[in-house]
Amino acid sequence: MSETMREIVFALAAEKSEQESVLISLDIEDDKLFLLHFIIGTYFGPDLRNHRKKSGFQIKASNLPTKDELTGSFMKRAELERVYHYILNNADPSLIVKRKILLQYFNGKRSNSDEDFPLFRDLYPQKLHRESRLGNQYKLFESIVFINDPDTSCMREDCVERFKRLTGMQSFTLSLVVEPVAGNEVEDKIDESMEPSKEDSGLEVSVDDNAGTCTSDEECDVAANPDLVVDGAIAGAQAGQVMGLMDIGECSDAYLFRVSLPGVRRDERDFSCQVEENGRVLVRGITTTGEKEVHRYTRVFEMQTQNLCPPGHFSVSFHLPGPVHPHEFSGRFGTDGILEGVVMKKLKKQNCLI
Numbered sequence: 001m002s003e004t005m006r007e008i009v010f011a012l013a014a015e016k017s018e019q020e021s022v023l024i025s026l027d028i029e030d031d032k033l034f035l036l037h038f039i040i041g042t043y044f045g046p047d048l049r050n051h052r053k054k055s056g057f058q059i060k061a062s063n064l065p066t067k068d069e070l071t072g073s074f075m076k077r078a079e080l081e082r083v084y085h086y087i088l089n090n091a092d093p094s095l096i097v098k099r100k101i102l103l104q105y106f107n108g109k110r111s112n113s114d115e116d117f118p119l120f121r122d123l124y125p126q127k128l129h130r131e132s133r134l135g136n137q138y139k140l141f142e143s144i145v146f147i148n149d150p151d152t153s154c155m156r157e158d159c160v161e162r163f164k165r166l167t168g169m170q171s172f173t174l175s176l177v178v179e180p181v182a183g184n185e186v187e188d189k190i191d192e193s194m195e196p197s198k199e200d201s202g203l204e205v206s207v208d209d210n211a212g213t214c215t216s217d218e219e220c221d222v223a224a225n226p227d228l229v230v231d232g233a234i235a236g237a238q239a240g241q242v243m244g245l246m247d248i249g250e251c252s253d254a255y256l257f258r259v260s261l262p263g264v265r266r267d268e269r270d271f272s273c274q275v276e277e278n279g280r281v282l283v284r285g286i287t288t289t290g291e292k293e294v295h296r297y298t299r300v301f302e303m304q305t306q307n308l309c310p311p312g313h314f315s316v317s318f319h320l321p322g323p324v325h326p327h328e329f330s331g332r333f334g335t336d337g338i339l340e341g342v343v344m345k346k347l348k349k350q351n352c353l354i
Helices: 005-019 031-042 056-061 077-087 099-107 157-166
Strands: 045-047 075-076 131-134 138-142 144-146 203-206 246-250 254-260 272-275 278-286 293-296 297-302 311-317 324-333 337-347
Touching: 031 056, 031 077, 031 099, 031 157, 045 056, 056 254, 075 077, 075 144, 075 157, 077 099, 077 138, 077 144, 272 337
Parallel strands: none
Antiparallel strands: 045 144, 075 138, 131 138, 203 311, 246 254, 254 337, 272 278, 278 311, 293 297, 324 337
16 A cells, blocks of 8 residues: 555544544542643643644544554653643642652553552553653653644543633643654663662753753753753753752751752852742753863863853753742752752641630
């Protein structure tokens, strides 16, 4: 069968499937789990060859693709988490799942999970979307693509309205660019053994137009092309493994966080750390490493390698586990390149019986 004929047959079959499909209903009582599953199933879908983008729910409402119909690209799991946190950035912090639940969602298997608990694999089965790791830095899912303007016509109206009510969003369109990784770019570096690795709280990063640094939950990339319009990372620098690494601590009344920022200018005119009431922390600054030439007194050094982050403006943002009091925040950016902050929790008032 010719390629053109195959495309026609595929299109006709897809159209027939859509006509016969039923509306998807998410009977998930817990609002946090509902939002998590709705976002992953609506803003992502199988990366199909020669076909328009379809969300995970659209595919579920019709027919699963075959392996041959998928592109074989790779999506970083951290990108899925970043989109999830981006959408809920202005929602009530209580609607964001804890890290443990998020990991259970991505790693859980239906055979050993509660039937009422939604799982990533309900939408993206392992046989079609295998999971692997690039080195020891981040996890990848095969043949999954981001959809910034999803079609929700396959969803029941009450589910759509519930999502809008909980998030405050009236439009489903996102001004984000999330690109999959081409299979031929990483096929020699992929490790399919999936040995456990340390996984911290989700870290979301954005980069200014000219230069930047980044990390996310499981990776930090550094890009050589400053014109690449991605929300987060720039590929290729070894410093990406250090820049932006984060730890979070918690006690009964406060959170502590540490962010690794080597090579970042400590001048208060160039550096800032803001903490918002919903627990979002935003760090902005300027990196001073990665130059092509380094001037030291009367000498000019031509750099033979440039593995550190490129010079320029950057921003890093992430969420603490819960709401806080922004005014009760103290921070210290030491000469060791570690930003440490302590911020008081916003505790729920308890009624006292007299």
